[in-house]
Amino acid sequence: MRRVIIEQFVAAINQQNLPTIIQMMTEDFRFIDTYGNCEDKEAMKSGWQGYFDWFPDYLIEIEEYLANDQFAMILGRASGSYLGMPDKRWEIPAAWKVVVEGQKIKIWQVFCDSKKQLDAMNK
Template identity: 30%
Template sequence: MPAIDPKSIALEFNNLINEQDLKGLASLMTEDHSFIDTAGDIAKGKNVMLEGWVEFFDNYPDYRNVFSRVIAKDDLVIMVGHSESSEGILDGPALWTAKIRDGLVAQWRVYEDTEENRELLGID
């Protein structure tokens, strides 16, 4: 069975976020999965993040991510786009990264879409 490329894994993970599919998200997370938000706050552990997603989906049922550009750099996938939500603070441009390990998402991170963050990620 051929390995699934990191880009496809990251895109599927995002589809599962958009579908609010907890079982699917769990199937693509490493046990030590971490999530880092735009403030740099870290939630670590698969179970911690599943609880976090439950709360997030309850609070923001119309949230979704839309990507306009996806760049794979080995096991790091960089996504450029925007999030959509009726909650204003969550609606707008953003950057994401996914670190893929052994076919699973080890880290999902959200960044504000700034020139500084684009430079940090090596994108224009």
């Protein structure tokens, strides 16, 4: 069941379905970026939209799924292009640590080298 919830959350991200993303986050949701910065659900309501504005074709591809009793790890790739411009496209390997509570996502932690994303924004 946990894997299905995670796959539904990834699908909502890939579709940029903000109402579903928000609905799938617990009230005490935490987003942790690759630098260790932490944002709560309220901040991420606008945070997701801002990210989708920057990368309108953002896509997560799951290649591996691992889990224990406390959390799951998904391994794969993230891709997108800054403002949708083909010459500012990037693709990177990435991993996500995910904690599911009930039917919702409690923690979404991203691990990736964001240099390509940042470089695309500054080209």
